[in-house]
Amino acid sequence: MRNAFNLYCITIAKGVRQFTTYRTNIFAGVTSALFMLGVRYALWMALYETGNGGDSTLIETITYFVVMDILMVWTTSTFSESIGKDIHSGDISHALTRPCSYHFQLLMGLHSKAVVSTITSSLPIFIAATVLIGILPPVSAVTFGIFILAAIMGGIIYILIDLIISYSVFWLMGFWYIRLYKGALFMLFGGTVLPLWFYPDWLRAVSDVLPFQFSLFIPMEIYLGRIRGDGIVTLLVMQVFWIALLFALERFVWSRVQYKIVVQGG
Helix, strand or coil: CHHHHHHHHHHHHHHHHHHHCCHHHHHHHHHHHHHHHHHHHHHHHHHHHCCCCCCCCHHHHHHHHHHHHHHHHCCCCCHHHHHHHHHHHCCHHHHHCCCCCHHHHHHHHHHHHHHHHHHHHHHHHHHHHHHHHCCCCCCCHHHHHHHHHHHHHHHHHHHHHHHHHHHHHHCCCCCHHHHHHHHHHHHHHCCCCCCHHHCCHHHHHHHHCCCHHHCCHHHHHHHCCCCCCHHHHHHHHHHHHHHHHHHHHHHHHHHHHHHHHHHCCC
């Protein structure tokens, strides 16, 4: 366990050093992040000025995206690309025989990029939005604690879905478009581009029976205080249900992947 943790820390530190070797990377990351914040704020302000904000406020929506950006850098991955490159280069057999598991290697790569993205993108956006716009704090300390729990479980849900979808690389010739399909599913049903409270009833009903909204949208609703009391308990139980179901499915698909590799002599 200690060796795995040390390897985890070394890998993340290496990724940060590689990125920060060139200061222009940091400057470009910060300026582009602040520019996107300005564009996003202008677009949403224009929408709310037309009176089409529904039961939400402009500050709620800006807070939704600013805080979600922090969550997304720790969950949004390129697993399909990493797996696809390992397959096409032949490195997959070596990766599977290393002391640490292949999934741990993928997770280290994700978190290495997440630390850099937090420093150069999410954190500057959060600070600028707090100072210039005034984003909403959690409604209470208890709510914030529940939000952290929901966000962790939401991250697990996101990664499990990502892994299951990414495993299709083992049966497909290409892999670059898998990330696009995954992104489209989360955009449509997960609220990563448009909060689900703007959706028509029929589309919201479809989203409610799928796991995507439990990764990011539900934690953000808890943060904003839009869900309270028994509703929070119900949604946390639903997150546990989806984690159990997706984990079982991920293990099954991964067993088929391993069988395929053995049969093909990988």
